[in-house]
Amino acid sequence: MPWTNPTAPNLTDFITFCQGQGVTTVVLNPDSDYFQWSFNQAFVTCPYVPQVPSNIYVSAVYNLGLHLLIEMAQDQTGLAITSMVWANGLVTVTAAAATGYNAGQQFDAQIVGTAPAIYNGCFCMTVTGAETFTYQIESNPGAVTAVGMFNMLFFASARKAFELNQLVAGPVQSTGDQGTDTTLAVADFWKTLTLEDLDLIKTKWGRAYLSYAQKAGPTVVGIS
Secondary structure (H helix, E strand, O other): OOOOOOOOOOHHHHHHHHHHOOOOOOOOOOOOHHHHHHHHHHHHHOOOOOOOOHHHHHHHHHHHHHHHHHHHOOOOOOEEEEEEEEEOOEEEEEEOOOOOOOOOOEEEEEEEOOEOHHHOEEEEEEEOOOOEEEEEOOOOOOOOOEOOEEEEOHHHHHHHHOOOOOOOOOOOOEEEOOOOEEEOOOOHHHHHOOHHHHHHOOOHHHHHHHHHHHHHOHHHHOOO
């Protein structure tokens, strides 16, 4: 989908950017306040530097915004399922609405409220169609007698994978035991990183923003 205005940050294009990075409509409704909050915070935080091309500035705002979105957004729950069928070790789920993913893509989700209960749990889903996806259950669990719902785990999984809920105090300079030791040269800029900077480094979107911010100089983000 083309940008509505590639030269200036705006909410519509920010949502398009996020959707292109995997935050599809089933992950987060385009009307969600989380989009507005993360965009607003990124727009206020990201400095405009006249010497930098406008498209790079726009990209910096969107990358920072997506990092913030992953930190704050809550996953959608109670998404409707119309049918569930087991065959040959796979459960095929038909959702009531399109997931926004392409065939072959995968996402984490939780099945709840289905009977027999063996169908329930957290699984890695493989998309097979606009509204369909599959997950593995090796043994035949029997026919579904009550169709449940599914909860997305996109943001929860991302926060866990990027360790966004854990404090990282900085790079390790040296390690050792009784027989061996290793020492690394730590670049000077690492020594001045703030807690916010250390958090941003954890995701590729945060690092993309920091790359832009470094070009603006140390008076903007405290690094150079």
